Amino acid sequence: MILISGYFIYPSLVGGLGDWMDLDNIECVSSSDGMDEDEIQQHHTLNPHPHHHHSDFSSTKPRNGATNLGPTAIAPATSVHELLECPVCTNSMYPPIHQCHNGHTLCSTCKTRVHNRCPTCRQELGDIRCLALEKVFHCFGQYFCLHFEAFQLGMAPVYMAFLRFMGDENEARNYSYSLEVGANGRKLIWEGTPRSIRDSHRKVRDSHDGLIIQRNMALFFSGGDRKELKLRVTGRIWKEQQNPDAGVCIPNLCS
Known part of the structure; x- marks a missing residue:
């Protein structure tokens, strides 16, 4: 307790x-x-x-x-908390966490909402997973x-x-x-x-x-x-x- x-x-x-x-x-x-x-x-x-x-x-x-x-x-x-905050919906991200080639992250729900474009730098997201942040979440x-x-x-x-x-x-x-x-x-x-x-x-x-x-x-x-x-x-x-x-x-x- x-x-x-x-x-x-x-x-x-x-x-x-x-x-x-x-x-x-x-x-x-x-x-x-x-x-x-x-x-x-x-x-x-x-x-x-x-x-x-x-x-x-x-x-x-x-x-x-x-x-x-x-x-x-x-x-x-x-x-x-700032690391795990999605820049689109501002909710806490949980796996799978996606990132662009420049390292900007967002949650899987918002990935479809932004039409596979990074909301920060407008680069194509692709299918890159941010494994480091996912490990942070799991800890x-x-x-x-x-x-x-x-x-x-x-x-x-x-x-x-x-x-x-x-x-x-x-x-x-x-x-x-x-x-x-x-x-x-x-x-x-x-x-x-x-x-x-x-x-x-x-x-x-x-x-x-x-x-x-x-x-x-x-x-x-x-x-x-x-x-x-x-x-x-x-x-x-x-x-x-x-x-x-x-x-x-x-x-x-x-x-």
Whole structure:
């Protein structure tokens, strides 16, 4: 089981909804409260993505107070996400990953959409596979990404935190996680199954499959003058264990 915590800090919420939705300058801090022996390795990204108005957190680099949760150090997560991002659909690429003669990559779905032309340099794509990136993807078998987004639910501005698993949907179902946020004697708790990285963050967001915090509650939890967003989201990840007698999944309480 892994215990996780993340701080979501935004300096000012004064202004219109456009200002509130602009999270490009959000300060992101992630740390570990503890980790038991398990094969799970936590993967967050530190810096917010400049295009999607969502932020990921990284536990791989002791920067901004973050700590390394895994048994071995890995490359900075932001760079990995950028490498795996398709330039056409902006979703995470998974095998087969195609590339042009100049090394530009895109996913197999978008290869047909661009009529076999590289969207970056307009060269013919051909049938070249980017085996290096495919190996990078496959090494993510036990990694997770914690996402944080601001969007509108109807007419109401909300925040949402959710977890994605770096693997297939069937593999993601082997795990469960919980997230909670609270202050001043109040608390919101979410428990669910991580979504696959093959589900775009927009798809997860639109399905509301995560911890949703209304703006007024986010400001209440932040305290202070209710003009600065400062949330501490905590949670845990655990692996489900198959019960051979009952044929159902039960929490792995021994990990």
